[in-house]
Amino acid sequence: MKYDFSTVEKKWQEIWEKEGVFHATNDTSRPKFYALVEFPYPSGQGLHVGHPRSYTALDIIARKKRLQGYNVLYPMGWDAFGLPTENFAIKNHVHPAEVTKQNIARFKQQLVSLGLSFDWSREINTTDPNYYKWTQWIFLKLFEKGLAYKKEMAVNWCNSCKCVLANEEVVNGVCERCGGEVVRKTKSQWMLGITKYAQRLIDDLDGVDYIERVKTQQRNWIGRSTGAEVNFETTSGDTLTVYTTRPDTLFGATYMVISPEHPILEKWADKLHNMDEVRTYQAEAASKSDFERTELVKDKTGVRLDGVEAINPVNGRQIPIFISDYVLISYGTGAIMAVPAHDTRDWEFAKKFNLPIIEVVKGGDVEKEAFTDCATGVMVNSGMLDGLSVEDAKVKIVDWLEQEKKGQPKVNFKLRDWVFARQRYWGEPIPIVHCDKCGYVALPEDQLPLKLPEVESYEPTQNGESPLAALTDWVNTTCPKCGGSAHRETDTMPQWAGSSWYFMRYCDPHNNDALASKEALDYWLPVDWYNGGMEHTTLHLLYSRFWHKFLYDIGVVSMPEPYAKRTSHGMILGENGEKMSKSRGNVVNPDEIVNQYGADTMRLYEMFIGDFEKSAPWSSKSIKGCKRFLDRIWDLQECIVEGGIRPELERNFHKTIKKVTIDIENLKMNTAIAAMMALLNDISDTGSITKEEFRTLLLLLNPFAPHITEELWQLVGFGSMVTSQTWPTYDESKCVDDTVEIVLQINGKVRNRLVIPADISKEDAIAAAKQDDKIASQIEGKTIVKEIYVPKKLVNLVVKG
Known part of the structure; x- marks a missing residue:
């Protein structure tokens, strides 16, 4: 009898959901296991075969944990606010909510067809007012504690999307989403004070089980450095403060550079003889993204300020001040001291503008840019520091700066506060009103959720305001504090908002009185195993850890970290070895694979394709091998005999049980599958299979190929379902x-x-x-x-x- 995978898979998917087989319970007496994958953005394109790689791997782990007696929470939901849906809605004249509904239905149907053991009773949607009520509530708590604030700042502005972009959304100088021109604008923006948590975000990495490259990316993004703030007096009577990690090289500072946006330039407007040239350069810098401005491989540009000079605090020498676009107002103090003898960028700038180059760490040939290792050398041309090692010189110069009140030690972070606003429609409304008398005032909690109103047009306004700004009846309101006239905030939250706490909502998704009950949060958190793409191991991971730590500080959760374990997967590439994309014509649709080979074959192949953490090309030829393996498993029902595990196969079975058990925990799914294939060959060599051997084999294979194993379990008459059985154990002595x-x-x-x-x-x-x-x-x-x-x-x- 040929295996009819289409009928069998649909049958078991319906049974599992009807009987709630994968629904987690709130029985806190049982050991729990919380498995989490990043919930998807439901685009109109649906899934491609790369998406299920992560979902299937964690599904295998979740299924095995259930068989080992754990109360497993493996949830799924939708990260559904954001620009792609809104842009589609604008183009096709349809409400974003309707687009979202259609896309979710498509995604869910695809996920169900793969036999993933998600607990659909806990499904969430970030665009549901019952969900974003609590996103707004968290924002109000941040506002209450001073961690949400408004600030005038230079931002990346996409002329096409008509919205502010985070630095991470600007790729090679253009908008990541639409490829349009990005310019710099000064706007009043809502910010979240993540930098106040910078040190904790680094320190607490020591207590979690993340793969090392994820920890490294987190640390690098936060960018902790130690150094000193140094005060440079100027001939105008003002002081410029710089942050430097190398205060020991102060004697080699031969010029200063400040950001084109530095506020002191306005103060010096009447002192600078070349202010027109400065204005022109400022305008040019405003048209560039931070990425373009800080590229190392580019021509160095700048304008020397004519009329004001700085004074080097260690030797009293006057040095020129330049503006240059490679210095950002958002990093450090917006001003740097330049030491061209020991920094490539400073050296190139000095050469272009014919500035002095003074070696202060012995060795190398500064004229040829052959710098010595200035982190380990000996100080020269440095007065009181001559002859000292770099490390000793750092200590001495910082002490001297403090004594002379010309500086102080300082710890700095590359991490910037989070821009938390979009001038668009499809996002969570920010629950703040502005009153001329009271300033920014929080909406009372009993007025949450503040729902998105209906609008006639989702198009951004030409002046850069949200479409909500045109709704005067909605915008005009009363101040909750004084009762006077006020207007609502018309910016909406960024897409990152809803995904920064979604893992908490899964613990208690239908709670109307809290984001989740304390009992549910205490039981389920932290997430035991979280898997996602490497592209999300900086921003999403940082933002969600920040929100969790804040909620820990105010007593909502009882543990400082949200995720106990974090792993990442490699991409599945096209058959040509390139990243899958429509433009390359190499996208593989999972629906077609499921229709042709079945979900179990696809699951098996996605796990067999190679090392889970590495990228691997799709192969139409290799997937057929996985189909043949399952067909051989199906055919075993024709050669079943009574009995237990036979002596000649006992060692093979115990070794395979051990191998599969350990490999699943180590995400070595490919070698686990190979072990089962080898065991099948050993069984086939005997010409038959006993009931106990078949029972054990089906249990081992079930997390990988759940449909065919459930069907065979029923056909052979083992009773109940595989999902209610116990994972097989092995005897170590029989594995040798x-x-x-x-x-x-x-x-x-x-x-x-x-x-x-x-x-x-x-x-x-x-x-x-x-x-x-x-x-x-x-x-x-x-x-x-x-x-x-x-x-x-x-x-x-x-x-x-």
């Missing part, structure tokens, strides 16, 4: 081989292989090697200089003559 195959070498070159007892002694192993026909013939008449035995691996005889 009686014999092993070792390599025989002469002078390091492989000459033969030999099967020997696993517990053989060194002397007996070497003796057996010498008695091997091939080895004996090649050592005859030669002197054995050395005999090497690596247990269970090799014998190497070093000979001469």
